[in-house]
Amino acid sequence: MSGRRVGFCLSEKKRRRMNLDAFAEFCAGHGVEVVKIDLTQPLVPQGPFDVIIHKLSDVIVEAEHDSQSQQLLANFQNYVSAHPSTALLDPLPAMTQLLDRFASYRIMSKLHNSLRDWRICSPPYLEIYSATDLSSIHQAVMSQGLSFPLICKTRVAHGSLSHEMSLIFSVGSLADVHPPCVLQSFVNHGAILHKVFVVGDRHFCVERPSLKNFPSGPCDRKTIFFNSHQVSKPESSSDLTSLDEQMPRLPLPSSEAVAALARELRAQLGMALFGVDVIINIHTHTLSVIDINIFPGYEGVPQFFSSLLSHIESVLDKQTSAGPQATGSLESTHTTGGPSAV
Ligand SMILES: Nc1ncnc2c1ncn2[C@@H]1O[C@H](COP(=O)(O)OP(=O)(O)OP(=O)(O)O)[C@@H](O)[C@H]1O
Numbered sequence: 001m002s003g004r005r006v007g008f009c010l011s012e013k014k015r016r017r018m019n020l021d022a023f024a025e026f027c028a029g030h031g032v033e034v035v036k037i038d039l040t041q042p043l044v045p046q047g048p049f050d051v052i053i054h055k056l057s058d059v060i061v062e063a064e065h066d067s068q069s070q071q072l073l074a075n076f077q078n079y080v081s082a083h084p085s086t087a088l089l090d091p092l093p094a095m096t097q098l099l100d101r102f103a104s105y106r107i108m109s110k111l112h113n114s115l116r117d118w119r120i121c122s123p124p125y126l127e128i129y130s131a132t133d134l135s136s137i138h139q140a141v142m143s144q145g146l147s148f149p150l151i152c153k154t155r156v157a158h159g160s161l162s163h164e165m166s167l168i169f170s171v172g173s174l175a176d177v178h179p180p181c182v183l184q185s186f187v188n189h190g191a192i193l194h195k196v197f198v199v200g201d202r203h204f205c206v207e208r209p210s211l212k213n214f215p216s217g218p219c220d221r222k223t224i225f226f227n228s229h230q231v232s233k234p235e236s237s238s239d240l241t242s243l244d245e246q247m248p249r250l251p252l253p254s255s256e257a258v259a260a261l262a263r264e265l266r267a268q269l270g271m272a273l274f275g276v277d278v279i280i281n282i283h284t285h286t287l288s289v290i291d292i293n294i295f296p297g298y299e300g301v302p303q304f305f306s307s308l309l310s311h312i313e314s315v316l317d318k319q320t321s322a323g324p325q326a327t328g329s330l331e332s333t334h335t336t337g338g339p340s341a342v
């Protein structure tokens with residue numbers, strides 16, 4: 001495939017994290033030119049692009065309150081709208097919904113219906129919009145079927161603050177909740193996390209450290225505050241990830257169930273580059289989906305470069321066969337409803 005230009009719109013940190021320079025070299029060997037897009041400069045002179053791959057989560061989140069980020073985002077959106085033949089990975093509305101745990105958890109909560117045959121579910125959760133009295137939160141925890149311990153996560157699902165979390169063990173400790181946030185039932189899973197990395201129609205499962213088991217039900221224990229990046233990176237190791245008791249090794253997630261999950265979320269999200277965090281309940285052995293990530297790090301996936309290039313080529317092939325008026329994003333997106341909130 002010759003003369004194809006793929007623009008990357010990533011933060012400097014993300015370019016380093018994915019080793020964009022090495023990917024550019026890899027693509028050059030396959031006749032695909034990788035271009036680093038500078039969002040602060042006019043986009044037209046930097047183009048044209050057959051495909052744009054981006055992770056604008058920083059800009060989208062900051063555009064909520066920062067006029068310069070709003071301008072950068074508007075420039076990008078104007079360029080994409082004016083160039084419908086440029087394929088966008090991934091569509092902005094799809095990415096935006098995953099920046100909000102209220103939206104992504106609504107999608108996760110529907111998986112138990114669409115993937116019932118695979119015994120895939122997502123833990124009960126509760127959306128807390130604003131400061132609410134303790135008894136109302138406790139009432140909602142009970143009525144929504146949540147069970148202690150609870151894990152509390154910020155509503156915003158991206159960026160450094162989004163990884164600050166807490167484990168809450170009693171009704172009294174609900175005072176440690178800082179809305180807007182979600183409360184989710186903690187599922188004992190033997191301190192093993194399964195990261196499912198999706199690249200187009202391919203997906204890869206990588207095992208990671210995870211939070212250890214805790215006694216079920218409320219107990220008189222202080223809230224534990226932690227950063228998720230201390231818990232589930234390949235090198236994570238602390239008393240939070242070390243089991244207090246020996247337990248039989250859990251089965252691996254069935255490859256068919258994981259494939260069904262990847263397929264379902266590809267269709268639901270209309271995205272090609274995302275990660276899904278899955279844990280196995282030590283009592284029921286059901287798969288619990290606890291998180292969906294935009295354009296993750298794909299650490300532990302040696303096939304990432306070849307899979308990404310293969311997906312780019314499949315998108316371009318579709319563009320070619322669909323003709324010059326093909327739309328910018330080849331995959332549709334839609335949002336879903338959700339449970340009551342506090
Ligand atoms: N409901 C849950 N039950 C048990 N453990 C959980 C649950 N939710 C999260 N965890 C643990 O906390 C870790 C971080 O949770 P989560 O993935 O939601 O945070 P995150 O900041 O979005 O992480 P990342 O962006 O690195 O994927 C998980 O890897 C897992 O170890």
Ligand SMILES: O=P(O)(O)O[C@H]1[C@H](O)[C@H](O)[C@H](OP(=O)(O)O)[C@@H](OP(=O)(O)O)[C@@H]1O
Nearest residue numbers: 014017157158159275293294296297298299
């Ligand atoms: O271990 P993974 O690849 O899941 O780590 C991801 C993490 O899940 C989040 O997707 C991070 O993105 P933010 O939520 O935007 O911080 C990724 O950071 P990034 O700098 O690679 O985008 C982690 O790689």
Ligand SMILES: [Mg+2]
Nearest residue numbers: 277291292293
């Ligand atoms: Mg996660």
